[in-house]
Amino acid sequence: MASAALVDQWSQPLWRLNNLYTIRDKGGNAIPFRTNWAQEKFFEDMWFLNLILKARQLGFTTAIQLYMLDNCLFNSNTAAGVIAHNREDAEAFFDDKIKFAYDRLPLGLLDRLGATQDSAKSLAFANNSKIRVGTSLRSGTFQLLHVSEFGKVCAKYPDKAKEIVTGAFNTVEAGQFIFVESTAEGNSGDFHDMCDKAQKDEKEGRQLTKLDFKFHFYAWWQDPSYKLDDEDTAATLITPDDAKYFASVEAIIGVKLSQNQRAWYVKKRQTQKAGMKREYPSTPQEAFEASVEGAYFVTEMTKVREQGRICKVPILNKPVDIFWDLGVGDAMALSFRQIVGSEVRWVDYYENSGEGFEHYARVLNEKGYIYGRHYFPHDGDTRSLGAVAKTKREWAIEAGIRPVEIVARIPTEAAGIEASRAYLPSCWFDEERCQRLIQCLDSYRKEWDDKRGTWKDTARHDEFSHGYKSFETAAVAPRSQASKPIDLTRINRGVV
Template identity: 25%
Template sequence: MAAKIKSNNKALQQVMGDFRLFAKNFIKIIDNNGESVPFVLNPEQEQFINEMVKYNIILKGRQIGFTTLSLGYMLWSALTKPDTNYLMMTHHNKVTQSLLRRINKMYQYLPHDKYPELFPKKVISNRDEIYFENGSRIQMATAGGEDSISGNTFELIHLSEMAKYPTEQQEEIIATSIPALAKNPNSKIIIEATAMGFNYYQEMFMKAWRGKESVWKSHFYSWLSKAYSSQFKHSFDEAEVWFKEHNQGRRMSFNDLEHDEKILRDKYKATFRQLMFRRYYIETNSLEKFQREFPTTPNEAFQTSNISVFDTNKVVERLQNVIDPLPTNEIYDEIPDILKPYLNKSLFIYHLPKHGIRMYGGVDVASGNGGNTDNSTCSIFDVEGQQMASFYANDVPVYEYAKVINALGRFFNYAFLCVERNSFGTPLLERLRKEHGYLNLLKSKIFNERGKKRFQLGFQTTNVTKSILISDLKEYFEMNQINIECVQTLEEMKIYIDDNGKMGNKRGSGLHDDLVISVAMSVQAMKQGKYYVEI
């Protein structure tokens, strides 16, 4: 036994009242060598227990031990708190059954004979739940299966590997889980996953990670966490042997490091042992898979594959260095009244305009019907390429959006605007020119059937011109000719892909590319470099 327990009430009460002591003294787990050992929390598990709040969302590398932690925590809670319920949900039925077997084994290894009074007996134990004689219950469920949440009240809900749940069900499961939490200060929900691309889980985590009006507390654990030193000891040993075999029997040194490894060494304090493991894993798999399975940062975890149009590393780097929008109270009195309801909700201003500086903007127009429809977007840059503002909303009708764009453009030194004229763009252009008298608009040169040249307002997007549009944006962004501050724009750029010649956002619920288009329109405005008004 990990710690001697005297059979007196005070010592037992102390152990039973503290999960860490309970785990160390009573719970047995199977380690990587297949041996039954006391459950001593690793540093990351300890950190999470210390930092856990009511709403928790975890992004982590593989096999860091949070499912084991929750199983042990649920068992301890159920045994010590009568009439409480707990739920563990997984992405696959086989995983669900495996976890049920693990928690049953934890219960089996408890010292029932020595302390029979401490551990309530099981009354029901089947493929879905364990029910104890003290009235507490631990349920196991699979996402996409029968509804195990509605109508129940839980002290703790753990949604394991949520990123693997059916994409269309992730949001609904969250919406059902929150009302099912027990109405007391001790109830908690834990969402935990390794990254699996772009989905509702990714949106939730990144919003929490950035601290943008989220009730969720984000917890991120990279592959450089201390737990891996012991958890992956065998793999680390294998990697070191492999490296020595290919380097005249010597270990890795600074002179062996490649550029990205030097960054990991200098910025993130990676050890040579960790870097040998990384190189070994990449050799047997791929860099993309390593970054997903063993991320260094959250942005790296959610990177897309090499079909991304924009250099993902540059997008991630920019995301790590964006500035926050100006606070509402600092600029509320400065902006036109029509823009005030949108400020820091749909409209984000990063810099106020300076007198006499030319501004360039791009505008994409949607129906404004709300729901799951596209956004109407606007992105504004100054003549040097610094982003000044961004706007995106899907519930602003075209007639109202024309008022917004008119006010926004005039506020930013009567910005030269490039409007995509496809679909709803045409009526917006007509309203801007005829109703609001907005003169500083991009014009495109076209020829009619007789070969006569004429100009039309806005930019017409076709299969041919879209390729040029995106190519120009890619060049401006990757050559640092524009500085994007809008996080949502950069997130859209991460999922903007070239799928066999068809460019657009990666398909999925809630995924858009409208801000990408408005920034691309801004680049076209900057390329023309015209101004039809005096400022």
């Protein structure tokens, strides 16, 4: 019986994970690996294709890579791959997690299952299984694939993210395993979109196929160690605003947070600041709403949310001014604004590409607002070089979009960003109609310098630039120009 029980134990991957492998702890010491609460829950709920959105320090990278190593050691003809966003991290994963655990296996196992090929990036075994690391892994076929911090890859290297989706994911056949784990990096990109779809599938109760990703979320409040033990101190830390925040979280998660948990969160936020909701999210929605690394308006947009200025904004029976970004061969963005007292209310947003001004005139008429003025950036008076040399303002007026005013060119990119920062504290945004504009303001960021490993001083031109630039047009417009009285007898309910 003892022999049969022993064989049964060795046949169980989770038993092997908790009894055969050694890892480094945070102090660099070699300790036996033991699954924690989050890892256990994940292995219980694991699907073929897995998306893992999580708080920091839950050890998913280590657990998944040990799981892959174990599969290669105890199953023949198994190929496993690990993708990191750069070569240094890929090699560190291999050395610190995979190779470290492999080198410390019991000697009997090493003699029986030892590698036939051992390099800085791969291990190959006598059973024809292998595990390797890289930054793309487009070639070959894998039975297990792990993509670490995919959200950061999407944010800093969108082209590499596309390569992973179209290349590496396609090396894994249906019925095999993919693990994509990350903290969130903004409300856009492949990781966000994949998680969004997987959550919708779950909410709608759809039966997952072997080609569908399953969504897994692990919040800070689920970790039993994330609490402040000093109850007397805990009671003094929670402000009325904090209490309001925790009440809103509890309403969503259906769990009552203890005073010690609340206090831990408040103390941790003192060091994490705007990154708190990204690194230690309470809900999936909050994780993706959190600030993006390198984003220009982290502080301002955090305040917008804390002060409840993203909400349902009514469109009043008064003129709506429109601020444009004029795309040339790419997106055209229109931000719709009403001013009520000291409040700047953004009531609508529209974006499209490849269309002439006649298209936008039709869209404006269909919306049916009372229109005030249209504000174009400085290039609105630049003449085209085609057969008919007209300015964009002239083309717009000819299409029925008027009156059009040109906002003077700002001296530097930095000046426009500073003007937008100064403008945001007075702004309110409709939560539905302006969702894309909010996304653009959240995601407008600096360019990443991969060679130097730092952010450049210049903005990245991407899909969010146009929406931001339409907002910037309003921010840099002289207040005297933006508040000119409008002769309502000269405008119609539609484009004029």
